[in-house]
Structure formats: structure tokens, C-alpha cells
Amino acid sequence: MNKILKKELLSPSVWLFEIEAPRIAKKAEPGQFLIIRTNEEGERLPLTIADFNREKGSVTIVFQEVGAGTSLLAQLNEGECILDVVAPLGKKTHIEKNMGTVVCIGGGIGVAPIHPIARGMHEAGNKVISIMGAKNKDILILEDEMRAVSDEVLITTDDGSYGIKGFVTTALQQIIDRGEKINEVVAIGPVVMMRSVVEATRPYNIKTVVSLNPIMVDGTGMCGGCRVKIGDEIKFACVDGPEFDGHLVDFAGLLSRQRMYKDKEKVESDHVCNLTKIKEVL
Amino acid sequence: MALQMTKHAMPEQDAQVRAHNFDEVALGYDEETAIAEANRCLSCPNPRCVQGCPVQIDIPGFISKMKTGDFDGAIGVINESNALPAICGRVCPQENQCEMHCVLGIKGEPVAIGRLERFAADRALAAKNEVKPITYAADAKKVAIIGSGPAGLSAAGELAKMGYKVTIFEALHKAGGVLSYGIPEFRLPKEKVVKVEIDNLKKLGVEIEFNSVIGKLYTVDELMEEEGFSAVFIATGAGLPSFMHIAGENLNGVYSANEFLTRCNLMKAYKFPEYHTPLKVGKNVAVIGGGNVAMDAARTSLRLGAEHVYIVYRRSEKELPARLEEVHHAKAEGIDFKLLNNPVEILGDDNGNVEKLRCIKMELGEPDDSGRRRPVAVAGSEFNLDVDTVIVAIGQGPNPLVQSTTPDMQTNKRGNIVADEETGATSKPGVFAGGDIVTGAATVILAMGAGKKAAAAIDEYLKNK
Numbered sequence: 129m130n131k132i133l134k135k136e137l138l139s140p141s142v143w144l145f146e147i148e149a150p151r152i153a154k155k156a157e158p159g160q161f162l163i164i165r166t167n168e169e170g171e172r173l174p175l176t177i178a179d180f181n182r183e184k185g186s187v188t189i190v191f192q193e194v195g196a197g198t199s200l201l202a203q204l205n206e207g208e209c210i211l212d213v214v215a216p217l218g219k220k221t222h223i224e225k226n227m228g229t230v231v232c233i234g235g236g237i238g239v240a241p242i243h244p245i246a247r248g249m250h251e252a253g254n255k256v257i258s259i260m261g262a263k264n265k266d267i268l269i270l271e272d273e274m275r276a277v278s279d280e281v282l283i284t285t286d287d288g289s290y291g292i293k294g295f296v297t298t299a300l301q302q303i304i305d306r307g308e309k310i311n312e313v314v315a316i317g318p319v320v321m322m323r324s325v326v327e328a329t330r331p332y333n334i335k336t337v338v339s340l341n342p343i344m345v346d347g348t349g350m351c352g353g354c355r356v357k358i359g360d361e362i363k364f365a366c367v368d369g370p371e372f373d374g375h376l377v378d379f380a381g382l383l384s385r386q387r388m389y390k391d392k393e394k395v396e397s398d399h400v401c402n403l404t405k406i407k408e409v410l
Numbered sequence: 411m412a413l414q415m416t417k418h419a420m421p422e423q424d425a426q427v428r429a430h431n432f433d434e435v436a437l438g439y440d441e442e443t444a445i446a447e448a449n450r451c452l453s454c455p456n457p458r459c460v461q462g463c464p465v466q467i468d469i470p471g472f473i474s475k476m477k478t479g480d481f482d483g484a485i486g487v488i489n490e491s492n493a494l495p496a497i498c499g500r501v502c503p504q505e506n507q508c509e510m511h512c513v514l515g516i517k518g519e520p521v522a523i524g525r526l527e528r529f530a531a532d533r534a535l536a537a538k539n540e541v542k543p544i545t546y547a548a549d550a551k552k553v554a555i556i557g558s559g560p561a562g563l564s565a566a567g568e569l570a571k572m573g574y575k576v577t578i579f580e581a582l583h584k585a586g587g588v589l590s591y592g593i594p595e596f597r598l599p600k601e602k603v604v605k606v607e608i609d610n611l612k613k614l615g616v617e618i619e620f621n622s623v624i625g626k627l628y629t630v631d632e633l634m635e636e637e638g639f640s641a642v643f644i645a646t647g648a649g650l651p652s653f654m655h656i657a658g659e660n661l662n663g664v665y666s667a668n669e670f671l672t673r674c675n676l677m678k679a680y681k682f683p684e685y686h687t688p689l690k691v692g693k694n695v696a697v698i699g700g701g702n703v704a705m706d707a708a709r710t711s712l713r714l715g716a717e718h719v720y721i722v723y724r725r726s727e728k729e730l731p732a733r734l735e736e737v738h739h740a741k742a743e744g745i746d747f748k749l750l751n752n753p754v755e756i757l758g759d760d761n762g763n764v765e766k767l768r769c770i771k772m773e774l775g776e777p778d779d780s781g782r783r784r785p786v787a788v789a790g791s792e793f794n795l796d797v798d799t800v801i802v803a804i805g806q807g808p809n810p811l812v813q814s815t816t817p818d819m820q821t822n823k824r825g826n827i828v829a830d831e832e833t834g835a836t837s838k839p840g841v842f843a844g845g846d847i848v849t850g851a852a853t854v855i856l857a858m859g860a861g862k863k864a865a866a867a868i869d870e871y872l873k874n875k
């Protein structure tokens with residue numbers, strides 16, 4: 129049982145929870161994730177550790193309500209407890225000194241997991257250029273936090289309501305075109321975004337790391353449900369990843385597997401929605 | 411009275427009915443039948459059956475008590491050697507163990523040792539005998555156990571009774587290992603049997619820390635150096651699923667048996683949407699493999715609504731590694747055995763869903779290293795099975811999480827921990843290991859036996875430390 133210390137709405141349907149978890153906070157590193165079970169009937173939901181505070185003994189998650197599992201989680205309030213939290217899972221991001229210039233790209237709520245990575249890269253003394261992308265100005269999250277850990281921040285919005293009009297790749301291309309020597313790109317966001325970033329860096333041979341989010345169950349390598357094709361190999365994203373060399377990832381396969389339960393998710397979401405309504409009526 | 415040459419039948423749910431529910435298939439003896447079956451035992455002075463039991467239960471000893479209706483006495487004898495008899499009576503492959511050696515088996519059927527053990531154990535469970543909590547000495551040493559499967563549970567019970575303060579670290583949110591997430595409800599009831607055994611351990615004072623993945627949250631060294639544990643027993647099982655590495659294995663509708671059974675048993679997908687974890691079972695299902703895991707996946711599919719379920723196995727019926735009883739039950743329920751066939755490719759539709767399993771016929775050639783005749787493909791005999799789900803149940807390997815973070819502990823080339831067969835001692839002082847993580851995928855009773863031996867060795871080690 130882990131207590132919710134803070135609950136904050138970052139943008140419509142995007143929540144930040146700070147959770148009491150001293151054992152996990154001690155060990156967590158950028159790039160790792162946790163798995164949450166909200167209630168006895170609930171699914172096991174994987175979410176990135178968006179931040180950790182070792183002194184306070186807390187970890188932070190930022191998540192978007194997209195279906196039954198995440199909306200049940202969003203119904204919990206400050207002071208209430210989450211039934212199960214297991215972490216830290218997955219490998220940590222490769223961060224070291226003298227990596228040179230690193231471009232950290234976060235799309236949508238992908239900004240939340242990219243933040244500790246940018247911070248880690250920055251603390252290690254690397255030059256950090258961050259690109260934050262959102263559909264429009266209103267749903268951009270964590271701008272101040274990103275500015276605090278970056279040498280330069282570029283913001284893109286699909287509709288041009290803030291920053292550069294276009295996608296994160298528009299900004300990335302600008303950086304490449306101005307002759308900046310990029311040593312590594314780390315991109316986290318929707319699969320289609322990560323795929324476009326990888327296609328943008330491929331011609332220039334820039335090392336590009338992406339964080340994959342296939343459907344998971346245990347998160348410990350026991351089920352194989354999270355398998356993804358990396359080059360010629362099958363990897364389990366929960367233990368071999370979640371970060372991989374983007375130029376080797378089979379994105380089409382990942383997208384297809386993410387859709388596996390589309391029809392069931394609708395049933396589940398309707399069911400939970402009805403339960404919530406019943407609770408409200410009572 | 412002439413000796414009855416066959417076992418007394420154990421009542422079971424009708425095959426057509428049980429194929430659609432998750433209730434236990436085998437219903438167990440009643441008292442009268444148990445006594446009658448016990449009376450078939452000859453109480454051999456040199457009982458051969460005992461040699462076949464990995465934990466050497468005094469079989470004629472407990473059976474002779476049952477003959478007189480002394481069931482409390484019987485369970486007392488069993489408990490001297492086996493802490494989880496209600497589980498072993500149900501899932502031991504008796505035909506290869508105790509019952510294989512029974513003298514009655516020479517001319518007829520052996521004594522139904524497993525069924526008798528189950529009867530005595532169930533009766534004790536139903537009686538809910540009070541477990542006395544242990545009063546630990548103020549300076550009791552702490553022992554950490556990694557994994558709550560049968561190996562970890564039996565070691566925990568033994569060590570607690572010796573006065574050690576035991577903490578089990580379990581990666582999942584539930585205890586039991588394969589007993590909870592793998593073996594289905596219809597073969598091993600969770601509330602009635604598994605949970606009761608685990609609750610009894612808790613009453614003894616054993617603590618279980620759930621959601622604790624060792625290798626991630628703590629390393630073995632941290633448990634010993636920072637968390638104050640004087641010894642560690644690693645019982646992490648064989649949890650890493652193998653795949654076939656054939657084309658189409660990443661299509662939607664292809665599961666490892668581990669994932670399929672975990673979604674169903676641990677996450678209760680059979681109660682979807684009341685329980686929220688989804689599981690996709692189509693009309694036609696092919697399960698690859700011939701062991702207990704394959705039988706469980708096949709029979710679970712049937713219960714989840716599949717109309718036609720195939721077992722695809724590359725050898726013949728004789729080589730099926732599953733318990734005989736499971737094969738009989740599977741057949742009675744209508745599982746279609748496609749023996750001497752091997753999958754070569756999984757074919758999908760435009761949406762990335764499984765549509766067909768392409769197989770090739772096999773024939774048995776010369777014996778291989780395992781002594782079994784090696785299956786050889788028959789050229790040009792490929793054919794397609796129309797299926798929408800494929801479940802791969804071809805084996806599990808060791809999960810490397812603990813080994814890779816414990817560099818000074820020796821492993822073999824398959825990744826299993828190297829441990830002394832008698833003591834479970836590894837190459838790292840104070841660290842012991844047992845169960846499937848050492849032997850590779852084996853049986854519940856062997857894992858339990860390993861836990862018990864390791865507990866004794868840990869006691870010895872800590873006393874001399």
C-alpha cells in the first residue's frame with residue numbers, strides 16, 4: 129500500500145501523482161518504470177517513474193486517462209493508497225559524462241519521462257537541447273521543469289499556438305540544419321512520433337534511443353507479452369528495455385501489438401464507467 | 411477377500427459439464443472409499459513405493475493409520491516429510507513416482523497413494539487446526555527467501571519452526587509461484603488449498619513482502635549487508651518463457667503459456683470485465699507442447715469458450731511429459747491431440763491477427779540424448795490448421811534477474827544456479843538455492859524437497875557461523 133502524497137491536474141486528463149515509496153525512491157533511476165494495481169479487480173498498469181525524491185522517499189508518475197485502468201487510478205485522491213506498486217523495473221537510461229550534445233525529445237505526456245533523463249544528462253555535464261511537442265499550448269506540460277535542466281528548449285505545437293508550428297521533427301531538423309553536432313537523441317512519446325524521429329535521424333546516422341511501451345503484465349520477464357522485435361532479435365521490453373536503439377525497432381509490429389485488445393478495452397471501459405456512475409448515484 | 415486389482419475410482423465432474431467451468435475436476439474420495447483404498451495396501455516391510463517419493467513419506471505408515479480411520483494420525487505421519495500434502499496429492503506425477511514403484515502395480519493398478527494423501531490432507535485443512543504462532547528469540551537470526559513458490563514456502567515453514575525470522579520477497583502481488591499463477595483453479599483450488607497453506611505460514615510468523623523484485627529493489631548483497639539477513643535462499647523458479655523463433659510469433663493471438671495462464675489465474679481474466687485484465691481466446695486454439703503446462707493451457711482455453719482446441723506435439727503419445735491423469739482428463743473434455751506434428755510458421759491476416767498455424771508431420775527416428783526417439787520431419791507433409799489463438803508451451807528457462815546482479819555466484823551454461831544437491835549451498839557463502847531455478851522446470855514435490863533440505867543446511871550454516 130503506497131500513499132498518494134500529492135495529486136495535481138497538469139492538463140485536461142493528465143495527472144501527476146507523488147507517491148510515498150521509500151524503498152523504490154532509494155533505487156529508482158531515469159528510464160525505469162513501475163507497475164501499479166489500483167484495486168483487487170484492476171489490471172497491472174505500467175507507468176514511467178517521472179521523478180524520484182530519495183530524501184523524501186517518494187516517486188512521481190504522470191499519466192493520461194485513456195481507458196478503464198488509468199481512469200480508476202485517477203479517481204484516487206490525495207491521502208488514499210494505491211494497492212500495489214512494484215518497481216524499479218526495466219533498465220536505467222545510459223547516462224555518463226562527456227557524451228557531448230544530447231537532444232532530449234518529449235512528445236505529449238512523453239515530456240514527463242524525458243524530464244529526469246534530461247536532468248541526468250545535464251547533471252553529468254552534457255549539453256542538453258530539449259524539444260517539447262504538444263498539440264496546442266494548453267496541453268503543454270512541465271515547461272519550467274524542462275527549462276531548468278536544459279541548455280536550450282525548443283517548443284513545437286501542431287497548431288502553432290506556441291513555439292514552432294509543426295512537430296518535434298520540425299525542430300529537430302532545424303537543429304540539424306544549423307550545423308549543431310548531435311551525439312545522441314533520446315525520444316519518448318507516442319509510437320508514431322518516435323518512429324518519425326528515428327526516420328529523421330537515420331540519414332545522419334545519429335544514435336537515437338527510444339522508450340517502448342508495449343502491453344505488459346508482470347514486468348519481470350515472466351510472460352513475454354511485452355516482446356518487441358529489435359533488429360533480428362526478439363526482446364522483452366520490460367527487462368531488456370524499455371529503451372532500445374530506435375534504428376532497429378520494428379515500430380509496425382509494436383503498433384499492431386498495442387492494438388491487440390481494442391475491442392475488450394471498450395467493454396472494460398464501459399463496465400468501469402457504469403460502476404463509477406452507480407457509485408455516484410448511491 | 412480377494413485383492414481388488416484396480417484403484418477405487420475418484421469421483422469427478424462430468425467431462426461435458428466441467429469443460430465449461432473452473433471448479434475442481436477431481437472431487438476426492440469420501441471416507442468409506444478412502445478406507446477401502448487404504449486396505450488395498452499390503453504394508454510391505456520393504457516398501458518400494460517410498461523410494462519413488464522424492465521426500466520419502468512413510469507411505470505404508472500413513473496408509474495403515476487410514477485403514478483404521480485414524481486420519482489425524484495419518485496426516486501427522488505425512489507432515490513429518492511433506493508440508494504441502496493437499497497440493498502434492500493433487501499435482502504429483504504419481505505414475506512416475508511413488509505409485510510407479512508400488513508392488514501392486516506389477517499385476518494390477520498400484521495403490522492410489524496420491525488420492526489417499528489428498529484425502530487426509532483435505533480433511534485436516536477442513537478441520538482448520540489452529541496454528542500456534544512461534545515466539546521468536548530476541549536475537550533470532552533473519553533469513554531472506556526469494557520467491558514464494560513451493561521451494562520458498564517449504565523452506566520458510568521449516569526455518570520458522572527452527573526459530574529463524576523469515577521474510578519471503580515475492581515479485582508478484584500474490585504468493586504461491588506457479589501454484590498461484592500457473593496451475594489452474596480446476597486442478598488446484600486457490601482459496602481452499604493454496605491460500606490456506608500460505609495463511610498457515612503467515613500465522614507461524616513468516617513475513618511476505620510482495621511487489622519486491624530482487625535484483626531490482628535489493629540485490630542479494632544488499633539483503634545480507636544492509637538489510638540484516640544472515641542467509642538467503644533463492645527459489646525464483648523457471649519463469650522465463652521460451653518461444654519457437656518461427657515466423658509469425660509476434661502476431662496478435664500468440665501467447666506464451668505463462669502469459670495466458672497468468673492473465674487467467676493470477677489476474678482472473680476468466681471473470682472479465684468484472685476483473686479488468688483482458689484475454690483473447692478465439693474459436694480455435696492450438697497449444698504447442700505436451701507437458702502439464704500445455705494441458706493446462708488447452709483445458710483453460712476450452713473453459714474460456716474456445717470451440718476447438720488442439721494440442722500440437724512433435725513426438726507420440728508415449729512421450730507426452732504431462733501427468734497421465736491430465737492427459738486422460740484433457741481427452742475426455744474433447745481436446746484434439748495432433749501428435750507427431752511440429753509448427754513451422756504462424757500465418758496472420760492483414761490486421762496482424764493469427765489466422766493459421768502451419769505444421770509439418772513428424773516421425774520418430776533414432777533415440778537422442780534423452781533416450782527418447784528423436785522426431786524427424788516428413789518432407790513435403792506441411793498442412794495448415796485454422797486457428798485464431800496459438801499458445802506456446804514448450805518450456806521455461808531461468809529468469810536472470812537475481813543471477814546477473816549476484817556476480818560472485820556460479821551459474822551453469824543454461825543460466826541455472828549451481829547448487830549442492832544435498833544442501834542447496836551455492837558458490838557464495840550464506841547463499842542457498844533450490845527448486846526450478848537450480849534444476850530447470852521440474853515438479854512441485856522436488857521443489858519442496860529442495861526447500862526442506864536447504865532449510866536444514868541453512869540451520870547448520872548459521873549455527874556454525
Ligand SMILES: Cc1cc2nc3c(=O)[nH]c(=O)nc-3n(C[C@H](O)[C@H](O)[C@H](O)COP(=O)(O)OP(=O)(O)OC[C@H]3O[C@@H](n4cnc5c(N)ncnc54)[C@H](O)[C@@H]3O)c2cc1C
Nearest residue numbers: 174175176190191192195196197198341342343344386393
Ligand atoms: C514501460 C511503460 C511506461 C509507460 N509510461 C506511461 C506514463 O508514464 N504515462 C502514461 O500515461 N502512460 C504510460 N504507459 C502507458 C500506460 O501503461 C497505458 O496507457 C495504460 O496501461 C492504459 O490502460 P487503460 O486501462 O487505462 O487503458 P486501455 O483502454 O485498457 O488501453 C489503452 C491503450 O493503452 C495500452 N495498454 C493497455 N493496457 C496496457 C498494459 N497493461 N501495458 C501497457 N500498455 C497498455 C494499449 O495500447 C491500449 O490500446 C506506459 C507503458 C509502458 C509499457
Ligand SMILES: Cc1cc2nc3c(=O)[nH]c(=O)nc-3n(C[C@H](O)[C@H](O)[C@H](O)COP(=O)(O)OP(=O)(O)OC[C@H]3O[C@@H](n4cnc5c(N)ncnc54)[C@H](O)[C@@H]3O)c2cc1C
Nearest residue numbers: 557559560561581587588624647702845846852853854857
Ligand atoms: C502451468 C504449469 C503446470 C504445472 N503442473 C505441475 C504438476 O501438475 N505437477 C508438478 O509436480 N509440477 C507441475 N508444474 C511444475 C511446478 O509447478 C514447478 O516445478 C514448481 O512450481 C517449482 O517451484 P519453485 O518454488 O522452484 O518455483 P515457482 O513455483 O516458479 O516460484 C518462483 C517464485 O519466485 C518469484 N520470483 C521470481 N523471480 C523473483 C525475483 N527476482 N524476486 C522476487 N521473486 C521472484 C516468482 O514470482 C514466483 O512466485 C507445473 C508448472 C506450470 C508452469
Ligand code: SF4
Nearest residue numbers: 463498502507508524
Ligand atoms: S508427495 Fe508425491 S510422490 Fe510423495 S507420496 Fe505424495 S504423491 Fe507420492
Ligand code: SF4
Nearest residue numbers: 451452454459512513
Ligand atoms: S508398495 Fe504399494 S502395497 Fe507396498 S507399502 Fe507401498 S503402497 Fe503399500
Ligand code: FES
Nearest residue numbers: 347349351352366
Ligand atoms: S511484461 Fe511480462 S515479460 Fe515483460
Ligand SMILES: [Mg+2]
Nearest residue numbers: 171195196197
Ligand atoms: Mg486497460
